[in-house]
Amino acid sequence: MDGVNIDRDDAAHLHEQVAAEIRRAIADGEAKPGERLPTARHLAAVMGVNTNTVLRALRALRDEGLLEMRPRRGIRVIGTPAESELRTKVAELIRLARQQGYTRAELHKMITNAP
Numbered sequence: 291m292d293g294v295n296i297d298r299d300d301a302a303h304l305h306e307q308v309a310a311e312i313r314r315a316i317a318d319g320e321a322k323p324g325e326r327l328p329t330a331r332h333l334a335a336v337m338g339v340n341t342n343t344v345l346r347a348l349r350a351l352r353d354e355g356l357l358e359m360r361p362r363r364g365i366r367v368i369g370t371p372a373e374s375e376l377r378t379k380v381a382e383l384i385r386l387a388r389q390q391g392y393t394r395a396e397l398h399k400m401i402t403n404a405p
Contacts, residue, residue, distance in 0.1 A: 294337050304339050308347035311337065316356060317371045327357070327365040354378060 296307050312333075315321045327333070330348060334341040348365060351357045355369045355377040369377075387397040 296337050296339060304343045305346040305350070308333070308337060308339060308344055309350050312347065312351055313356065313371060313374075316367055316369075321367045323367050323369065325367050327367065329364070 294311055296304065296311070298304070300307060302310075312321070312327070321327060328336075330344045331341050334344045337344065348357060348359060351374075352359050354374040356367065356371070356374050358366045358368045360366075384394070384397065387394075392400075
């Protein structure tokens with residue numbers, strides 16, 4: 291990942307900046323689906339941040355559906371930012387449905403019957 295831009299004076303948290311840099315690398319094709327990323331320790335050294343900061347960013351990207359993290363197998367890119375955006379919207383929809391008292395099955399039925 292070339293040209294890492296971590297700004298300690300920025301109001302954004304460091305882990306958010308790290309996640310944004312990795313997200314940008316995926317969007318720009320520097321890291322493609324199926325490719326392994328360097329270890330969290332290596333990324334931390336390159337970015338000049340703590341390893342725990344990188345791990346927090348990686349977990350967020352995993353939750354977005356961009357990365358897969360497996361012990362002894364490393365970190366792999368599994369999605370694209372477009373897929374990530376869709377997964378985020380789906381998660382928001384599920385949260386909204388829960389708040390409104392709908393079950394996943396009811397939500398699934400609504401989606402299936404939508405025009």
